[in-house]
Amino acid sequence: EARESGRNQWVWYANEMANLRESKRDMARRIERALKNDEFRLHYQPRYQLSGGQLAGAEALIRWQTAPDQWITPDRFIPLAEENGLIATISDWVLKRACEDALAWGGDRYVSVNISPIEFRTTDLVQRVANVLKESGLPATRLELEITENVTFEHPQQALEVMQGLRSLGVRLTVDDFGTGYAALGYLKTFPFNGLKIDRSWMKDFPESQQAQSVVAGIIALARAFALTITAEGIETEAQLNQLKILSCEEGQGYFLGRPMPLAAFSTLLERTTQNNREQA
Numbered sequence: 001e002a003r004e005s006g007r008n009q010w011v012w013y014a015n016e017m018a019n020l021r022e023s024k025r026d027m028a029r030r031i032e033r034a035l036k037n038d039e040f041r042l043h044y045q046p047r048y049q050l051s052g053g054q055l056a057g058a059e060a061l062i063r064w065q066t067a068p069d070q071w072i073t074p075d076r077f078i079p080l081a082e083e084n085g086l087i088a089t090i091s092d093w094v095l096k097r098a099c100e101d102a103l104a105w106g107g108d109r110y111v112s113v114n115i116s117p118i119e120f121r122t123t124d125l126v127q128r129v130a131n132v133l134k135e136s137g138l139p140a141t142r143l144e145l146e147i148t149e150n151v152t153f154e155h156p157q158q159a160l161e162v163m164q165g166l167r168s169l170g171v172r173l174t175v176d177d178f179g180t181g182y183a184a185l186g187y188l189k190t191f192p193f194n195g196l197k198i199d200r201s202w203m204k205d206f207p208e209s210q211q212a213q214s215v216v217a218g219i220i221a222l223a224r225a226f227a228l229t230i231t232a233e234g235i236e237t238e239a240q241l242n243q244l245k246i247l248s249c250e251e252g253q254g255y256f257l258g259r260p261m262p263l264a265a266f267s268t269l270l271e272r273t274t275q276n277n278r279e280q281a
């Protein structure tokens, strides 16, 4: 009897594994089809200079539109794309679209694109970024790449070379989601980052909790020791914004300042901002 149920369990397990494999293959096909059918969209979330309140640039965030009112968030398909090898194809699409859009904004505001740590396994990332800059005509200084900290580089030496290649193109590199993963002092010292984004989980009890305040102040001090530009993400309240200003955090991003929005809405925001600046001048 026990053997019987053990076998049933095994059958169940084997079926589950087959289903999982099937659904992963299925997902890979769906992503490929979505690329072909132009179902991906970029939303832009504004990033502000905290001291003067100027609009500094925007982070490009991918959305998958499966129906007119149906969206799949990146957390649900980026990890799968990283597994099935489609991430580079997605990134190429994101880079192209983001660079073309940013060029159309005019001015000198940057666009920030998320790149998966997995893509640092191969040196072709440098060539791909060089190509997209050349084809779009966007100055390299207006492109920033965000690399999430919660995945370690499998081949640190390789990753270092890729980063150096990107830096020599003139592109800026930022550690994303700092304070959630493995990155420590050594990481900031080894890799040629220009900036650091404090993970939004640290904003949760900030500024009420003394501990959260100390941690954020500590990360800011740490970033400063490495001459990194500091951005706080996930700013949802005025109290958070004010305290970050007091701590001399340089840039900020979050629902309180602006939600991710379609290109048209971001362009309107840009126009309004430029107009206000002209009126103030």
Ligand code: C2E
Binding pocket: 045, 060, 061, 062, 073, 074, 075, 078, 091, 094, 114, 115, 116, 146, 148, 176, 177, 200, 233, 234, 235, 236, 253, 254, 255, 256, 260
């Ligand atoms: P991330 O790079 O850390 O992006 C910030 C995420 O926080 C975004 O979620 C954004 O919508 C959200 N967010 C911004 N402000 C606030 C706030 O005030 N409160 C809260 N609760 N959330 C806020 P989103 O767009 O769902 O993206 C999730 C993650 O997916 C991103 O985290 C990034 O790691 C990844 N991702 C997004 N687009 C791309 C892409 O084009 N390529 C790659 N490789 N990854 C991407």
Ligand code: MG
Binding pocket: 059, 114, 146, 176
């Ligand atoms: Mg990011």
Ligand code: MG
Binding pocket: 176, 177, 197, 199, 200, 233
């Ligand atoms: Mg982040």
Ligand code: MG
Binding pocket: 148, 176, 177
């Ligand atoms: Mg992230």
